[in-house]
Every structure is written in structure tokens, then in C-alpha cells.
Amino acid sequence: MHDSEEIAEIRRAVRALCDEFPGEYWRDADRDRRYPAEFVDALTRSGFLAALIPEEFGGSGLKLDAAAAIMEEIQASGCNGGAAHAQMYIMNTLLRYGSDAQKAEYLPKIASGELRLQAFGVSEPTSGTDTLSLKTRAVRDGDDYVVNGQKIWTSRAEHSDLMLLLARTTPREEVEKKTEGLSIFLVDMREVAGANSTRGGMTIKPIRTMMNHSSCEVFFDDMRIPASSLIGEEGKGFRYILSGMNAERVLIAAECIGDAKWFIEKASAYAKERQVFNRPIGQNQGIQFPIARSYAQMRAAELMVYHAAEVYDQGGNAGEEANMAKLLASEASWAAADMCVQTFGGFGFAEEYDVERKFREARLYTVAPISTNLILSYLSEHILGLPRSY
Numbered sequence: 001m002h003d004s005e006e007i008a009e010i011r012r013a014v015r016a017l018c019d020e021f022p023g024e025y026w027r028d029a030d031r032d033r034r035y036p037a038e039f040v041d042a043l044t045r046s047g048f049l050a051a052l053i054p055e056e057f058g059g060s061g062l063k064l065d066a067a068a069a070i071m072e073e074i075q076a077s078g079c080n081g082g083a084a085h086a087q088m089y090i091m092n093t094l095l096r097y098g099s100d101a102q103k104a105e106y107l108p109k110i111a112s113g114e115l116r117l118q119a120f121g122v123s124e125p126t127s128g129t130d131t132l133s134l135k136t137r138a139v140r141d142g143d144d145y146v147v148n149g150q151k152i153w154t155s156r157a158e159h160s161d162l163m164l165l166l167a168r169t170t171p172r173e174e175v176e177k178k179t180e181g182l183s184i185f186l187v188d189m190r191e192v193a194g195a196n197s198t199r200g201g202m203t204i205k206p207i208r209t210m211m212n213h214s215s216c217e218v219f220f221d222d223m224r225i226p227a228s229s230l231i232g233e234e235g236k237g238f239r240y241i242l243s244g245m246n247a248e249r250v251l252i253a254a255e256c257i258g259d260a261k262w263f264i265e266k267a268s269a270y271a272k273e274r275q276v277f278n279r280p281i282g283q284n285q286g287i288q289f290p291i292a293r294s295y296a297q298m299r300a301a302e303l304m305v306y307h308a309a310e311v312y313d314q315g316g317n318a319g320e321e322a323n324m325a326k327l328l329a330s331e332a333s334w335a336a337a338d339m340c341v342q343t344f345g346g347f348g349f350a351e352e353y354d355v356e357r358k359f360r361e362a363r364l365y366t367v368a369p370i371s372t373n374l375i376l377s378y379l380s381e382h383i384l385g386l387p388r389s390y
């Protein structure tokens with residue numbers, strides 16, 4: 001990739017910050033399933049998490065290509081941006097559709113790190129990928145909304161001050177189009193929740209997962225939030241989050257490129273150094289070729305990621321490119337992860353090399369935030385005009 005001087009400088013600065021958080025730091029956090037708060041704080045203090053927040057609100061006002069480069073470098077350094085990536089793309093909904101008062105109140109505090117906006121409550125246990133069937137209800141009652149229902153996989157809910165919440169405000173049977181009747185709220189969790197406690201009608205329960213991702217179930221039981229928490233117009237929430245999802249897909253895809261680079265770099269270094277049968281294993285083409293293939297696959301996906309960022313930055317509809325970027329990059333990183341374990345042999349399974357940790361972390365992205373099948377379905381139906389399957 002040919003970077004502008006500005007992006008090259010950003011990459012160097014992110015690398016320098018990440019050097020302060022070596023493998024040992026991530027291994028410890030992973031073992032204890034501890035939120036890497038020091039890393040997230042350092043990223044926030046350096047301004048990287050506020051890359052996409054306009055300067056008038058205290059951010060850097062950068063474009064998506066710069067934000068993608070930040071996330072890519074974090075992963076390529078062996079760190080885990082999953083602890084903080086949501087802030088970059090969730091903030092977009094507030095920025096695009098929030099009122100002037102909401103933006104003035106929250107964006108500067110998010111930019112400075114005074115408030116964390118890390119939780120995005122969309123997925124539900126019964127509806128799964130079929131977001132329009134979600135059941136969480138928000139009912140207007142005077143100056144409040146009363147929320148009842150449940151979310152699952154709400155990552156970082158315990159470590160966030162604010163949550164962007166998608167809930168149904170008009171029953172599905174009463175709307176003309178099924179995409180209507182959902183609304184987006186900016187919930188101030190400091191008012192309503194505490195981890196593993198029920199306060200103000202919100203209960204958060206951590207889910208122990210394959211990797212350290214701080215995912216949670218969140219239960220709403222007559223949770224009262226002020227009507228001023230509503231973002232934009234009632235009933236238009238689905239449309240609002242859809243437009244933010246292209247940015248999310250590009251950023252996650254950039255993380256996958258970073259992961260793939262990390263695996264390729266680790267495998268190449270190990271293949272040069274590890275001696276078996278009195279020669280480096282990398283002298284065998286059976287070891288070389290999978291590394292070379294991974295490299296080619298990653299480079300092709302990388303082109304699509306930065307092309308998608310460019311389309312997005314130019315104000316176009318990046319739906320096709322963002323989805324393809326996410327598809328290709330998540331497959332490239334997973335292929336690189338598998339290749340890296342094979343290259344390391346038994347040591348690929350030992351904690352101290354970080355390969356097994358990164359392998360578990362990289363596995364997520366062909367499933368979340370949108371699974372490969374759903375992307376293929378989008379391309380089939382919306383780009384290729386094939387018959388609708390669901």
C-alpha cells in the first residue's frame with residue numbers, strides 16, 4: 001500500500017504506542033479475562049480513538065482510511081483492538097443523526113476519554129441475524145421511555161459509560177415496512193447499570209468466551225431512560241445503524257488485515273529461524289508456499305479494504321465494497337492464522353508465542369459483526385440480482 005505522509009506518520013505513532021503493550025500484557029489479560037483498560041486509556045489519551053470525531057468536538061476529524069490504518073496497526077502489532085474498536089464506529093450514529101444538544105454534550109467527552117462509548121446493543125438471543133425480529137421494546141411514558149427485553153453479545157457493556165441501543169418502539173404488525181418502528185437510543189449506563197448488579201432496570205452478565213472479548217448479556221426490566229436519549233426520529237433507527245455499518249465493516253476488515261500481517265510476519269520469522277533436519281524449516285517449499293499464498297491473499301484483501309474506505313470517504317454508497325472487504329479480509333486473516341499454527345508446529349499451541357491467542361481472536365471475524373453467509377447473501381441479492389432467499 002502506498003500511504004500518504006499523514007497516514008504513514010499515524011502508523012508509526014500507533015506502533016510506538018503498541019510497543020508499550022507487549023505479548024505478555026495481552027497474555028495476562030487473556031488468562032484472567034481482564035479488560036485491557038490501560039491499553040484503551042493510552043489509545044484514548046493519544047487521540048486515536050477520537051480519529052473520526054470532528055475537530056470542533058475535540059477529535060482529529062480524520063477520514064475512514066486513517067481510522068482503518070490505526071486499527072490495522074494495532075492488530076499487526078499483536079495488540080487487540082477488539083477492546084476499543086466499537087467507539088470509532090458507534091460514534092458515527094451519534095455524529096450523523098444526533099441532535100446538536102446530544103453532540104455538544106457527548107462528543108467532546110467521548111473524545112477526551114471522560115466517557116466511554118463502547119457498547120452497541122443490537123443482537124438478541126431469539127432473533128439472531130434477523131435483526132428486524134428483535135423483541136426489546138421501548139415504550140414512551142411521559143418524559144421517559146420504558147425498556148423491556150434482552151440483548152446478547154453486547155461487548156464491553158461492563159466497561160462502557162454509554163450504550164447505543166436498538167429497540168422496537170412500534171410493534172412490527174403496526175408498521176408498513178418491517179424496517180420501520182425500530183429506534184436508536186443513547187443510554188447513559190452510569191444512571192442505570194452496574195456490572196452484575198441490577199440498578200435502574202439494567203442487569204449485565206458477562207459471557208465467558210473463547211477469547212477475551214468482554215461480551216455480555218444485558219437484561220432490561222422496566223428500565224426508564226429519558227426521552228432525550230432518543231437519537232433522531234422515532235422509528236428510523238434501523239436506517240440509522242445501517243449507514244454506520246459500512247464504516248464498521250471497513251474498520252473490522254482493516255483489523256483482519258493487521259492480524260493477517262502479524263501471522264505472516266511471525267510465520268516468516270519462525271520459518272527462517274527454526275532448524276529441523278539441520279536446515280531452516282522455511283527452506284522447504286511445503287512451509288514457504290502456504291506463507292506466500294497467505295501473503296498474496298492478504299494483499300488482495302487489503303486493496304479492497306482501502307478501496308472501500310475511499311468510496312466511503314468520497315461520500316458514495318460503500319455497501320458492496322465494505323461487505324466484500326469484510327468478507328475477503330476475515331477469510332485472509334483466518335487462513336493466515338491457520339497457516340501460522342501449522343508453521344509453528346507444536347509451539348503454535350504454546351501460550352508464550354501468542355500465536356494461539358491471536359488464532360482464537362482472529363476466529364471471530366468470519367462470524368461477527370456479520371457472518372460470511374449474510375455477506376454472500378447481500379452480494380447475491382443486492383449486487384447480482386439473484387432471487388431473494390429469506
Ligand SMILES: Cc1cc2nc3c(=O)[nH]c(=O)nc-3n(C[C@H](O)[C@H](O)[C@H](O)COP(=O)(O)OP(=O)(O)OC[C@H]3O[C@@H](n4cnc5c(N)ncnc54)[C@H](O)[C@@H]3O)c2cc1C
Nearest residue numbers: 120121122123128129153154155213368369370371373390
Ligand atoms: C465475541 C462476540 C462479540 C459480539 N459483539 C457484539 C456486540 O457488541 N453487539 C451486538 O449487537 N452483537 C455482537 N455480537 C453478535 C454478532 O453480531 C452475531 O453473533 C453475528 O451477527 C451472528 O449472529 P448470531 O450469532 O445470532 O447467529 P445466527 O443468526 O443464529 O446464525 C447462525 C449461523 O447461521 C447462518 N445463517 C443464519 N441465517 C442464514 C441464512 N438465511 N442463510 C444462510 N446462513 C444463515 C449464519 O451465517 C451463522 O453462520 C458479537 C458476537 C460475538 C461472538
